[in-house]
Amino acid sequence: MMLYSFGKWLCGTYFKGTYKPEIVGAENMPKTGGVLLCTNHIHNYDPPLVGVASPRDVHFMAKAELFSVPVLKHILPKINAFPVKRGMSDKTALKTGMNLLKEGKVVGLFPEGTRSKTGEIGEGLAGAGFFALKSDAHIVPCAIVGEYQKGKKLKVVFGKPIDFTHFREQKASAKEATELIMKHIAQLKKEHE
Structure with missing residues (x-):
């Protein structure tokens, strides 16, 4: 926890x-309860930027390869990151994410899976749709808008939580749920460009 605070x-x-990033809509982050924070992905700096902008600590999924890098494998767990194997259904990562949401934590995801x-x-x-449908977590869309360049505009925009009641009741597919989340992220980006 101390390492997370220091890192933040x-x-x-x-x-x-x-970069002087502007943070918009931080008040939209629920103060308590599990939150699935879904963000577009444009740069390697996205996880720390979103972590800094978020009013609550965020647990990020990180590609499993990073956990085999000597220094990182000790640091990543201490800054709330947990591994996910890309390109396959990683049951361990899904279980970890679900448990964190049940514990009332914030889980950060980049639904696109890559930059x-x-x-x-x-x-x-x-x-992302799987977590949204199988948990009772608040689903918060987030858009990173702009560029990581000095003098360029850079924003982190937190949207209002998406109401997933209907999707959960209708037993929508994970793909449909993810599409809804991506639409909200795209809308935030469009509104703040």
């Missing part, structure tokens, strides 16, 4: 000094 302060200092090379929002993977 350190990254916050760096981002403020370098966008163009900055445009791509198609989301079914994992």
